[in-house]
Amino acid sequence: MRKRPGIGAIHKQRVEQERFRGKATELQDNVFEQMTNQMEKFRTNLETFASKHRNEIKKNPAFRKQFQDMCASIGVDPLASSKGFWSELLGVGDFYYEIAVQVIEVCLATSPRNGGLITLGELRQRLIKARGKAQHHQEISNDDIIRAIKKLKVLGPGFSIVSLKGTQDTSDILIRSIPGELSADHTEVLKAAEAQSFTSVKALKSTLNWDDVRCLQILNELLRDGVAWVDEQSSEKMYWFPSFFKPLMSEDEIALPPPN
Amino acid sequence: MNVILDLKYVVLVEEDIGNLLRSSKIILHLAPWNEGQLSRPPVKNLSSFIKLAFSDGKLSHFKECIQKMLQERSWETVAVHPSILHHAPTTFRSGIVGIERRLQAKVENNSSNINIAFQDMQNLIDMAKDMVQLANVMSNKIKDRQGDISEDETVKFKSYLLSLGIDDPVTRNSCSSNDVFYHQLAKEIASFLLKAISDTGGLMAMSDAYCRVNRARGLELLSPEDFFKACNYMEKLNLPIICRKFDSGVLVLQLQSKTDSLLEKEVSRLLQSRDKLTALEVSQEFQISIVLAQERLYFMERNGLICRDDSVRGLVFYPNFFSSSA
16 A cells, blocks of 8 residues: 555545444454353363263372363463352363362371371371262372362462472472471481481581581571471481481371372 | 193193203193093092193193183083074173173164264364354454444354363453343352351461362352352452462462461561461461461461471471560
């Protein structure tokens, strides 16, 4: 469109713009209509899917994980809102929100002992026990627990996931339920202490090649936070980490199923 | 001459690893001989096992074969008449083999069900993917403000996003009547928690509040995000509880009536009576969690009312004599 001088040209330009805008509105209306139609279809499809496979979602951790991964790959969060389709029709919401609530409760109960730091393995065992026999057919996997905890982040800095070794081993993943960050040094000490649940200044010096001051400082910080307990009765001070203690099994406890 | 041993007598197969002076052997531990069977002359058993020696390295092969035989225990299966086989393809087999085969059939059946489920899920997700793309187009239009998007349509669009679980920055912060859900929720939460928060000294951590609300609901639980959004509306709606964020990032619900100065006065009074305070003592006195007790103390410290003594024995707070005796 060649620009022509004069009022006539300006007027014509304006008319052209109006026409384009009109077209844009039309197009946009189409998009909206399309979306409305699609939403209805989608809802029906989801209802059908739910009636067929709702139980599978509840019972099968692998199926659940696949579902979550697929949703994530297309940019959809099925747990975002309890008002969402996924929650209402598939019931995924209740499943994960219940785990979230139970995680908070277990962490609250155990934090006087371990300073708010619990291994994923122990957390899962306690959750299974807390959920009781009625729900034994609803198996929860480590993936389920981690997803629930990730959702809790919106409630504040309380819950974070600390990975000690980058492996998927459940004793190497710690859940921190109190605010505050673990520095790299803290994590190194935890890694070193994990195998036996205890360490000492001497042990850290030889394993990590740190000097006395650094070892003592980090251990004292962990002590102050309640993550480490000190035993002054042995020849040298021993620092114990209740987070790594295997949970005590009482006589009437049934044997727990092995983690995934 | 052939020596025959019925495999049914073999209880355990073991390998006796040899050394320089003697070769490896296979030990077959045997069950006691069944007296009733007299198909051959009875033999007196002096021990309950026999040892087999092998030449030219056939030991491991033999061990494999015999273990396989013992696992299959094919001598235990009932021999089926060929004509029955012809009519009924699923033969009834007793013994371990029968059980194993039935389990196998069950697993195969389950796995075909799962395959259908996965296929259905794939189809569903593919459809959802199209929806997401449509939503992006729509969202871009709103962002560029092309054409007249009616208020109505924006509201509807937001509800679609909510239903699908799509997080869209364009529409996230805009107000709409969709928020009626959150307003309602905020009022419910506030009225439910009012007494509990008053009992815990006017402050409650968000995670604690979330637990209580969901436990009370029992079904149709709230997502953490829904809960958070609802709480953020409380101040706007002039509810008696508000959501508040401390400097450390900790989120709490606080009674409007419990202003900061009131909280400070309470802690100061406690401090005066005890000369020094730890977070633990504050939490015990006011029946609040350690985290909240800490937050209150840090807050007062920042306002210059108290000072800290930080040692391995823990964090202790004292009245700030620097400012008071200036």
